[in-house]
Amino acid sequence: MRALIRTPFGFASTAAEVAAGIDLTGRRAVVTGASSGIGVETARALAGTGAEVTLAVRDTAAGERVAKDITGSTGNRALRVARLDLTDPASVAEFTAAWQGPLHVLVNNAGVMACPEQHTPQGRELQFATNHLGHFALATGLHTALAADGAARIVVVSSTGHQSSPVVFDDVDFAFRAYDPWLAYGQSKTANVLFAVEATRRWADDGITANALMPGAIYTNLQRHTGGKGSGKVPAELIKTTEQGAATSVLLATSPLLEGIGGRYFVDCNETETVDRRSGTLGGVARYALDPDNARRLWALSEKLLAGAA
Template sequence: MTALTTPFGFGTTTAEVTEGIDLTGRRAVVTGASSGLGAETARALAAIGAEVTLAVRDTAAGEKVAKEITAATGNHDVRVAPLDLTDLASVAAFAGRWQGPLHILVNNAGVMACPEQHTEQGWEWQFATNHLGHFALATALHGALAAAGNARVVAVSSSGHQRSPIVWDDIDFAFRPYDPWLAYGQSKTANVLFAVEASRRWAGDGITANAVMPGAIYTNLQRHTGGGGSRRVPAELIKTVEQGAATSVLLAASPLLEGIGGRYFVDCNETEVVDRRSGTLHGVARYAVDPAGAQRLWNLSQERVARFLPGSLA
């Protein structure tokens, strides 16, 4: 399989990847869109005509961003809806309120290297937020995605996935000492594996899913690290928010990605598969794109979520 390349790269902005694209009539959901990359992703999609729903925990912050997007783009089809990815009832409520087709789902929300915490189900917080909540959301919205005919799902991952594969026997750190970066790493591996399996499983519905490494950007994601995750990156590799969101927007909107799924992109291009930690922001670990691992994770996730949201999974 030849790696997909585009005319874009590290310094490309959302305005550049969307030039000439018209998403009028298309509907998008962006999680975590009340700040940072999510807000810019939502703004960029609205700027080219999409109806955009900001799926956020803090609806007051979301409403503020929505008004700013409308003022900046002239698009009045910008909405806000409550969504807490660690609360499956909230996920079910969001999906239950959705009516009609959904053309674009950007699984952007996330937490990074937070202190040890577990959900009421006993799930490790980062795995629950970054993967299981988005898995439940996407599968609950499967019918809407299928109704679109050519829907796209974007899973925002990270080069941090190279820190850890899925540790199948102890995903929730019940027996090993908690390490916030290992927990983050396996949750980001899960994002890539989700894209691989969703593309395979939903190909007959015309749904594609890809994973993205946005790059190093200063956002609220670093609130638990004091910015440390980005401070280890050379200054010349730090992106603006407009540059950081460009790859997500490319995957969500560009005709260059028509029919492409199950891949991992960095700087607007598909990156290489690596067998050792690359030490850079590029490269996707072989275990993160392993089809057998992707199927195993899907089955595990389905079993977990189905216990609390029976009948909601596709």
């Protein structure tokens, strides 16, 4: 049994602390959902390393404001803003078709949480479509660019919420089950981890690695459907700032300790243990989320669903 990956960083580490001393000058990164929340601080920390950072956002005006702010705080003028709507296959295709040259880091950060039942025009349940399927289309569409880098990294923002549900392959869109916002969220977050497992296996010869993470409990716009700051669902001592919440994403994107490492799941900047029952904490990764057979099955299903949307 292999040892879990341990780093000098932890719960209270910030994105800037994790990125300190890292030089990504000449490298390029994409961060989805970078106009708010931890996406902003992820992009800021990557910009601080000298990388060219593209903010892939639905609201380009908000993205431009963030880009200006990041340039002001880091001095890095290589900030780009591009429109991306993960629920719209045409938008994802437009983004990937417009990309030219290699890509070193792709941070699949955007997401929705526990929203009321909604389906895309293609019939996909919204959380699965946004959190997994849109990012799957994005990553596969950028595969050539990632492979061109030779040592590219994909960072997938998942959640301890994945412990609420495996991927229910026969009913990902809740066509037969009664819709439950947390089960739908959990399914989509499990899909995030499984994507990292299979992308690492499938793209190993291209030098591409993918890891998933739990950023921690952070009050952002993500909680707009769940009661937000006053809900009391998480003890105050476990709440992170956005700068702390972005730290694990930035670690996976930049740390030399993760060179060549993929298919893992991290919490508080360290690889977490595999569990067979709900952990009752914000740590732990469900065994079903790391299962290679599940990962291959999800990849095949995702390709099928996207082909049907074309």
